[in-house]
Amino acid sequence: MNGQEDENEAPFEVAVVVTKREREDGDECYDAVDVLVDQFRKVGLIVDRAVGLQHEFIKLAATLQVLGKAASELQLKKQTHIGVDVQFQWEETGAFVRQIDGSLFSWSERYQCYHHLVYGIVNESDSYIALKYESKELCWNTGESLVRKLETESIVKEIFPLHDEIKRKPLQRTWALNWWDFTEQPLNEIYSYFDTKIAVYFAFLGMYTRWLLFPAAFGLTIQIVDFGALQLLVLPAFFISIVTWAALFFQFWKRKNSALLARWKISHSIGPYPGYKIMDTEDIQIPLEKVEKKGSLKQLNEKELYQREEWSGRLMRFRNDAIIILSIICLQLPFELAYAHLYEKIVSDLLKFGLTAVYLFSIQYFTRLASKISVNMIRKHEKSDNTEYRARSLVYKVFGLYFMQSYIGLFYHILLHRNLRTLRQVLIQRLIVSQVIENLVETSLPYLKYSYRKFGAVRNKKRCDKGATAGKKVSILRVEKDFMKPAYCASIGEGLDDGLFDDLLELALQFGLVMMFACAFPPAFAFAVLNNITEIRTDALKLLVMLRRPVPHASVTIGAWINIFQFLLVVSICTNSLLLACLYDQEGKWKVEPGLAAILIMEHLLLFIKFGFSRLVPEEPAWVRASRMKNAAEAQNRYSQQLLRSISGERKRD
Structure with missing residues (x-):
């Protein structure tokens, strides 16, 4: 409409x-x-x-x-x-x-x-x-x-x-192909065409990219300018700045999220599908087979059955968590450490680059396979109280696999070898190779799938017509072209948070890479800015041109991912403190001298700052809160008037 x-x-x-x-x-x-x-x-x-x-x-x-x-x-x-x-x-x-x-x-x-x-x-x-x-x-x-x-x-x-061509074409012109505005996006039009979940993702991506300009400029300045005797103070200042920056960003994002919902007239309490029940009653109801065995529901102790179902669900979740953690420790961890050790032993930079490329290709396949197994295991055997909790559980468990795959090799270089030069090389290669690979795959793969389906359909048509259409161009309906395009779904399982799972996963891994090792390579933020500016346009082009129109899923936030981003921020405080200790402890004796003690004090101070900003900056703008309170007061007055008229009418009839 x-x-x-x-x-x-x-x-x-x-x-x-x-x-x-x-x-x-x-x-x-x-x-x-x-x-x-x-x-x-x-x-x-x-x-x-x-x-x-x-x-x-x-x-x-x-x-x-x-x-x-x-x-x-x-x-x-x-x-x-x-x-x-x-x-x-x-x-x-x-x-x-x-x-x-x-x-x-x-x-x-x-x-x-x-x-x-x-x-x-x-x-x-x-x-x-x-x-x-x-x-x-x-x-x-x-x-x-x-x-x-x-x-x-x-x-x-x-x-x-x-796809609605009347709305799609203007969006393609003003959004996907508009490279001059960099991070500016027509969020209202995106919301109208794709609905809340996708609009909120692009709002987050655009705001995150704009905020990245400060640490990118600061990091490039540190890399280019020689501060001389002040160099020992510059990195701690940079460290404090980026942690403060990240803590402020998350709080102001929550404010922007609230403002967007108010602008779009959406309630915070909205469920995955408005109008449908949020609770999955099939997960908590008494099993029918147990009822049939004992005759009738009255003969059963309902309290015991509910308790049994509750604890069996919790045990299933605990079992799945244990299996995933053990698989990471026993299968993925040795593989990651072997790569890191081999990288340390190779002398040629060209061979190191090639090893990183081969490693990224192979580990992405195995991690994706393990994630699919985890998703199927959770869906079949894990019970939860509602669909939102189940979605969060899936995101947390699958991200754990990718977290280990992405960062364990870098931790190896810090803790065991303490080789910061190698760490910087790995960071540069991963930022370039992984980001280029991801952008190429997510833009070219849908097009290749569409082209293959289109070629197969035309070839079968010509074969069935037995040469009647030889030399003639076979026309394809627009609706059939839409059908041939791939659906927007997660690569590790259809229906898992839609295709946004892959996009948010890529963003979270990038955030962890630039934040957790910021003191080792400050210009990493500049790489992230360039990648995200490209990501905004390629994702828009992917959604508007290369994929089917996504099935809408209303969601008022980015869900479990905001907790993952904040978890990565806390981890980055610890890793950067460790990096500073490596930089300033030249003798490698790990003595807690005054300089190292200052780093430990700074770590605790930054953790305090991180959690303190959650109280300092309100998550809801004052105008949104005032509007909500005004609406609540007006609703209460109207309900009160209606109740009084109803009571008065009943008294008159009596």
Whole structure:
């Protein structure tokens, strides 16, 4: 929907992919796909059918009225003009605030409505309905979802969101291809097109890149300028500055996050899918098989069963944590130490560079494989109270694998060899090689996948036509091009925090690399700035051009990643203190002389500063807090007036 949402101009936003039929015979009145299209029209959807090279596509659009009624059935919670979230009612549309682009529903809310309309088509008759599809005969049973039925029969292949060309092209011009603004981004338009989670990520990336300019300039100054006798004081000053900078950044990011949510009229208490229950009741309910064995629920001691389920879930989580930690210690740690030791023994710089490149390629594959195993193990055997906790658990465990892979070799150079020259070489190579590899892979791999699918589809079309299209250019529908593009998902498992997992992981590993070893190589922050400026545009181009439009997931923060960033900040205080000790203890005797004692005191002081800023800088701007309190007071007054009128009316009737 664009602007004020003209009901007569609803864009196609969702496509249903149907297996292309080899023949068109049969009774069309009972053809499964024709029945599906008729049912889509009966619920009010606007339908357009298109036959592609390999599949048939049913494009769907919906007017504002159809979406509004679906939102009422879903009982979606939306913010009213007094700042209170209540269940949406189509008859009271004027009470609800509109989006920043003037539309009534966000992209996430619209997609939920489409999902409800598509999967809500059920057989309401008293008996089954016989359907046909080529030579197949299907029974659409009473109360069964038609789309679910066709999915199980492999007739409906997939349902995915479509790119909106009216919104996509301006975004591509003003965002993905706009290199002059560096870190400036059209966040409101990004939110309207991709919804909250992706918009919050790019807001974080842009703010982080702007804030990196200070440590980058400071680090380059230290590298270029010779401070002479003051050189021994410059690195501690740089160390104190970057820790203070990072602590301030995280606090001001929380303020910006709150301001963005207020601008977009989003409540902090929003769940992963507004309108759906956050709690996963299937994880805490009493197992049905246990109920059946003992007869009835009344015969069971419910308290004991709930306690048993609770503690079995905790034991499963503990077991998974233990397996992952032991696998890191027994499998990954020796491999990392072997690489670090071999790097120390090789003399040629060219061989060292080649070793680093081969190592990064190989370890990325093995770490990704281990992460997939961890994800599957957690999903199958670990129970949690809600989906948000499960997502955080996945992020923490998988990041632990990547943390070991990325930093253990660098710790080896500090603790055992104390070779700062080698450490600087490894940092430079990793910053260059890893960042270049990541950018090349994430931009070229989707394009190669799309090109391969497109080539295969055209080749099969020409083969089926037996030369009829020889020498002619085969045209491909836009909807089929969207379908051929890869989905935006995590590389270690589809559905894991979407593709943002990879993007935030790359950002966290970079932050740890430049922060934890800042005193060894201060110009590392300049590398990070250049990479992030490129990352903003390449990620934007990837989302707008190379990938399908992502399935929206509403999320008000970057989730568990903010805790990971702050954990890396605490670790960086310890590692940089150790680096300073190595730099100033030239004899290598590890004596706690006055200089080293000063470093230990500085470490404790910086830890105090880090945790002190969380109290000094409020996480919510004053205007956001004042607006929220004003809305709460106004809501209370209105509820009180309504209650008084209700009581007064009852007294009069009595």
